[in-house]
Amino acid sequence: MYDWANSAYLLVISSTLFPIYFNGVTRSAFDSETVLFFGYAITNTVLYSYAIAASFLVVAFISPWLSGMADYGGKKKFFLKLFTYIGAVSTAGLFWFKGENVEYGIICSVLAGIGYSGSLVFYNSYLPEITAESEYDQLSAKGYAYGYIGSVLLLLISFAMIIMHKSLGFSAESEVVRLSFLLVGLWWFGFAQYSFYYLPNNTDRLKKSENLFLKGIKELKIVFHSLKDLKMMKVYLLAFFFYSAGVQTVMHLAAIFGEKELRLEASKLIVTITIIQLVAIAGAYLFAAISKKYNNGISILAMLIIWIGVCGYAYILQTEFQFYGLAVVVGLVMGGIQSMSRSTFSKLIPENTIDNTSYFSFYDVVEKLSIVVGTFSFGFIEQLTGSMRNSTIALMLFFVVGVGLLLYSKMHKANQSAYA
Numbered sequence: 001m002y003d004w005a006n007s008a009y010l011l012v013i014s015s016t017l018f019p020i021y022f023n024g025v026t027r028s029a030f031d032s033e034t035v036l037f038f039g040y041a042i043t044n045t046v047l048y049s050y051a052i053a054a055s056f057l058v059v060a061f062i063s064p065w066l067s068g069m070a071d072y073g074g075k076k077k078f079f080l081k082l083f084t085y086i087g088a089v090s091t092a093g094l095f096w097f098k099g100e101n102v103e104y105g106i107i108c109s110v111l112a113g114i115g116y117s118g119s120l121v122f123y124n125s126y127l128p129e130i131t132a133e134s135e136y137d138q139l140s141a142k143g144y145a146y147g148y149i150g151s152v153l154l155l156l157i158s159f160a161m162i163i164m165h166k167s168l169g170f171s172a173e174s175e176v177v178r179l180s181f182l183l184v185g186l187w188w189f190g191f192a193q194y195s196f197y198y199l200p201n202n203t204d205r206l207k208k209s210e211n212l213f214l215k216g217i218k219e220l221k222i223v224f225h226s227l228k229d230l231k232m233m234k235v236y237l238l239a240f241f242f243y244s245a246g247v248q249t250v251m252h253l254a255a256i257f258g259e260k261e262l263r264l265e266a267s268k269l270i271v272t273i274t275i276i277q278l279v280a281i282a283g284a285y286l287f288a289a290i291s292k293k294y295n296n297g298i299s300i301l302a303m304l305i306i307w308i309g310v311c312g313y314a315y316i317l318q319t320e321f322q323f324y325g326l327a328v329v330v331g332l333v334m335g336g337i338q339s340m341s342r343s344t345f346s347k348l349i350p351e352n353t354i355d356n357t358s359y360f361s362f363y364d365v366v367e368k369l370s371i372v373v374g375t376f377s378f379g380f381i382e383q384l385t386g387s388m389r390n391s392t393i394a395l396m397l398f399f400v401v402g403v404g405l406l407l408y409s410k411m412h413k414a415n416q417s418a419y420a
Helices: 004-030 044-073 076-096 102-124 133-163 173-200 212-229 232-262 266-293 296-316 320-348 356-385 389-409
Strands: 034-037 039-042
Touching: 004 034, 004 044, 004 076, 004 102, 004 133, 004 173, 004 232, 004 266, 004 296, 034 044, 034 076, 034 102, 034 173, 039 044, 039 212, 039 356, 044 102, 044 212, 044 356, 076 102, 076 173, 076 356, 102 212, 102 266, 102 356, 133 173, 133 232, 133 266, 212 232, 212 356, 232 389, 296 320, 296 389
Parallel strands: none
Antiparallel strands: 034 039
């Protein structure tokens, strides 16, 4: 249900309506694609790419300390709530962003991104605690499926409101879009309460006599040193870094690519992203089934090979129908790669450890740094060359390196039992 709650942010704000809205209102406010951000002239799409990178960089820096404290101090749910509220309130705050106040819009979007990504390290770390290892793949897939369904539902509600904005008493589509930002914040805040009520508190580990911040750092050092004896986990994290840079960049910037390179209308982009989300549900279950029949390594390798093809095709596509076709393929592997990545790492965590959050903090930091590298590279290459198409080649290289590292790890040859 937390996937149901927070995925609305990822779809409506991060992937669809907000990037399209940001491009449109800033272009109108400044009569060009170059905007002023604290007096510095920069292309609006490049600024947006850098803003995403900044939000994830902040979380990558602070989450290791917080996760160590959460494991030792029993504050996992506290931090999950804290980042949820930061994210939900900042998302709702985008309601007041109208284009000319670029600084306000970027600050709110960065804080919303911090809330979203910061909450995930604590949320993901619950997986090994609430079910058996044999259920990791299916439960992880189910979580993503709930997220896709919930987020698509809210996106369709927002889309319907945009289409009927005049009959609803709004003079412009932009007013309804801003209202959608407010709805996402309320959706995230409201449905998260279900998870907060049922998830365990872990308060039995609380030891107030010691400094939890210092203890958190100590716990992280212990986990870090344990990686020396976990070869498969080390190589997997490195592979995950590279291929996640590609996956997450596509997730965050696909709508901007379609709007800028193909000049697709907002309605067509919304339909495209909706297709991705719906196909992703099937993808999550499909690759969970492949993993069950063979193993996680084969499942992930198959998806990465498809991702390489996706990036190559994105470089040459010219029509909106080609974009729709690519969206179907992206949806299939996007649902699978996210679900399998999370459950695979869960299997690599040593049994009977109490440091699930600390282990997942490494996973989370790797993911956040990969997003920083991926989105920054995408924006930087566009800034240098003037074309987003060139940036897709960099994403392809990320996936190629990921394939090479997974092959080196021999995960595709290991029995499922060998992962733990």
